Amino acid sequence: MTRHYHASGFLIRLSIALFVAAAFAEFSLAQQTEKAAETSSASSTSSSDSAESSRSTGPASSKSETDDAKASESKSEEPPPIKIPPPPPQTGTRIPFELQRYEVELPIVFQPSAKLGEAVRESIIAELHELIDRSVGPMWNLKIEEPRWVTPQNRTGLERLTSEALKQRSIELRFARVVREQLSEYTEGKFPIEGETPSDEMLAEIRHLLTITENEVLEPTIAEYVANVAGGAVGAEKVAIVSEVVYLYLTPPPITVDKIFPVSVEVEGGSYIISAREWDRESELLTTVRTRTTVDRRTIAAQILRLLGEVFRPTVLIDEATPQTARIKYKAGEFPAGDPAFAVAKKDAMFIPFFRYLDRNKVMQKLQFLPWSYITATSIERIRANCELATGVKTPLGSFKRRRMELRALALKPYTDQTTLTLVPKRNRTRPLVGYLVAVYDEIPPPPPELKPGEEPEEDLPEREKPDIFRSDRFGNVTIPVDSNKALQWVFIRSGSALLAKFPLVAGAERQMTVECPDDTIRLDVEGQIVLLQSRLVDTIAKQAMVKAMITNRVKAGEWKKVDESLKELDELPTIESFESLVSEIQYPALKKAEERGERSLKGRISKLGDAVLKVARIHLDQQKIDEFREDIIQQRQIDDPDAPRGNRAAPGRN
Numbered sequence: 001m002t003r004h005y006h007a008s009g010f011l012i013r014l015s016i017a018l019f020v021a022a023a024f025a026e027f028s029l030a031q032q033t034e035k036a037a038e039t040s041s042a043s044s045t046s047s048s049d050s051a052e053s054s055r056s057t058g059p060a061s062s063k064s065e066t067d068d069a070k071a072s073e074s075k076s077e078e079p080p081p082i083k084i085p086p087p088p089p090q091t092g093t094r095i096p097f098e099l100q101r102y103e104v105e106l107p108i109v110f111q112p113s114a115k116l117g118e119a120v121r122e123s124i125i126a127e128l129h130e131l132i133d134r135s136v137g138p139m140w141n142l143k144i145e146e147p148r149w150v151t152p153q154n155r156t157g158l159e160r161l162t163s164e165a166l167k168q169r170s171i172e173l174r175f176a177r178v179v180r181e182q183l184s185e186y187t188e189g190k191f192p193i194e195g196e197t198p199s200d201e202m203l204a205e206i207r208h209l210l211t212i213t214e215n216e217v218l219e220p221t222i223a224e225y226v227a228n229v230a231g232g233a234v235g236a237e238k239v240a241i242v243s244e245v246v247y248l249y250l251t252p253p254p255i256t257v258d259k260i261f262p263v264s265v266e267v268e269g270g271s272y273i274i275s276a277r278e279w280d281r282e283s284e285l286l287t288t289v290r291t292r293t294t295v296d297r298r299t300i301a302a303q304i305l306r307l308l309g310e311v312f313r314p315t316v317l318i319d320e321a322t323p324q325t326a327r328i329k330y331k332a333g334e335f336p337a338g339d340p341a342f343a344v345a346k347k348d349a350m351f352i353p354f355f356r357y358l359d360r361n362k363v364m365q366k367l368q369f370l371p372w373s374y375i376t377a378t379s380i381e382r383i384r385a386n387c388e389l390a391t392g393v394k395t396p397l398g399s400f401k402r403r404r405m406e407l408r409a410l411a412l413k414p415y416t417d418q419t420t421l422t423l424v425p426k427r428n429r430t431r432p433l434v435g436y437l438v439a440v441y442d443e444i445p446p447p448p449p450e451l452k453p454g455e456e457p458e459e460d461l462p463e464r465e466k467p468d469i470f471r472s473d474r475f476g477n478v479t480i481p482v483d484s485n486k487a488l489q490w491v492f493i494r495s496g497s498a499l500l501a502k503f504p505l506v507a508g509a510e511r512q513m514t515v516e517c518p519d520d521t522i523r524l525d526v527e528g529q530i531v532l533l534q535s536r537l538v539d540t541i542a543k544q545a546m547v548k549a550m551i552t553n554r555v556k557a558g559e560w561k562k563v564d565e566s567l568k569e570l571d572e573l574p575t576i577e578s579f580e581s582l583v584s585e586i587q588y589p590a591l592k593k594a595e596e597r598g599e600r601s602l603k604g605r606i607s608k609l610g611d612a613v614l615k616v617a618r619i620h621l622d623q624q625k626i627d628e629f630r631e632d633i634i635q636q637r638q639i640d641d642p643d644a645p646r647g648n649r650a651a652p653g654r655n
Contacts, residue, residue, distance in 0.1 A: 392503025432476025
């Protein structure tokens with residue numbers, strides 16, 4: 001059975017329940033009418049029955065037993081009462097995306113130290129509140145706390161945090177608050193929403209509750225939890241209603257916090273080390289830890305603010321998209337920040353797009369990023385921006401628009417001086433690709449001009465950009481440095497003459513990135529055999545030219561016996577048919593493997609390798625040209641030797 005009911009399922013159940021209730025009410029009314037008629041007839045005959053009963057008690061007692069049996073039988077035929085579920089909780093008015101403020105949590109931990117006493121911590125938090133209020137303003141709904149769940153209370157504790165752990169804790173805290181909100185709703189505000197922070201034992205109970213998948217077990221567990229939270233301050237009937245509402249509509253609860261900024265402050269010698277990172281709810285991405293150092297305790301709050309500006313990544317809504325462009329809307333765009341470090345609308349800012357697939361209760365079920373794709377803001381229009389899309393995938397961004405899907409993008413902030421790409425094949429990520437050529441361009445290069453045989457390129461064509469060339473090492477790694485003049489670069493990965501991958505890259509956005517390339521081992525094996533075949537073809541062409549020259553010289557010398565020997569040698573050279581057969585023998589097993597893997601591009605590259613050899617072979621091993629050469633030799637012989645046989649002489653060993 002499913003874990004919770006969907007909204008549409010509730011509407012269907014509700015309509016069925018109302019229909020059955022109406023039918024049952026009509027049936028009950030008819031039954032009451034019949035009972036009233038029986039009662040009136042019974043009262044009219046009560047006097048005569050009483051007279052008869054005074055004469056004889058036997059018949060009266062038997063009739064009473066019969067009436068009791070009929071009454072019990074009619075009661076047993078009554079259908080069970082229909083329980084109509086409560087309506088879903090009110091969602092409130094829909095707030096436009098540009099007016100939605102960021103719900104921000106800032107858990108800050110201080111290393112236990114005499115230099116960071118209670119008074120110092122309180123002053124830092126108070127100053128931080130003031131700085132954020134002045135620098136960010138109403139764009140953030142801020143909550144600062146000193147948590148117990150970040151251990152140890154230093155940078156190591158921040159590094160141990162994971163995106164899944166932060167998400168799970170947010171769900172647990174939201175569930176605890178949802179229960180209190182519903183209890184307050186059904187008591188008209190008499191039950192307080194704000195309460196003590198749930199203890200670790202209560203959060204563990206909620207964590208266990210959210211893992212239950214059987215409805216028969218989940219419903220009573222939620223009812224027990226709601227009753228414990230109510231603590232006797234709410235009536236049993238209202239507790240039951242709240243339990244059913246939470247069970248039907250709010251399990252699991254949708255997360256409301258947008259950003260979490262874990263911060264740590266520790267003492268190292270005479271310095272203070274401040275660390276921070278950001279977790280984003282919509283993308284579920286957690287940044288790496290960034291640090292700052294100060295020797296003045298009075299600047300700790302200011303350093304925290306600067307770190308928050310570095311790790312804060314604004315979220316945007318993609319409401320229009322084409323294969324080359326996109327139009328975005330900024331979250332909280334109507335609340336401009338006082339500090340430029342927290343401004344959400346910036347020209348040339350870059351974003352990474354992603355998709356959030358929701359269920360009917362607006363709970364995210366799947367998160368999908370568009371790989372090797374970047375959106376760059378080219379012009380700002382207050383809360384909107386026109387953007388250019390650079391992508392390494394063939395599917396356009398706009399084609400992903402679906403029902404119950406949110407198309408979002410997260411700001412990209414490079415923070416390192418280089419990015420290391422690790423090249424691996426798609427089907428075996430443990431095997432590195434060694435010695436592959438990686439070319440990095442500032443702009444995507446135009447394709448080379450297609451020239452016909454013998455045609456020369458135009459002189460006024462623009463010169464193609466010369467890329468930076470790298471080679472993957474024995475671990476498959478290639479280090480791409482940051483280009484200060486161009487943030488977005490284009491990477492071309494080649495194996496020999498084959499282009500395996502082409503995608504945009506923002507160097508410095510990540511320290512390490514894995515690039516899955518098509519497995520080119522099959523093509524490389526074919527290419528090696530084709531190279532050997534090409535050398536054989538070159539030898540054949542050279543030998544054919546040498547034999548033809550020898551025949552020509554012997555014809556001039558009138559050595560016709562040696563001419564016959566050379567013609568026989570010419571006929572014994574490999575023909576175009578033999579090379580076509582050899583190419584087919586090389587290609588067939590490789591094409592079969594590529595077809596089994598479903599790699600159409602690999603099949604095309606393998607076919608091109610064979611076509612290149614056969615193209616040269618058809619030019620230089622054309623049988624028609626050989627026959628014409630033979631005809632010229634025969635005609636010359638007939639002129640020099642009238643007794644020689646006339647007509648085309650069949651080649652030795654040929655029909």
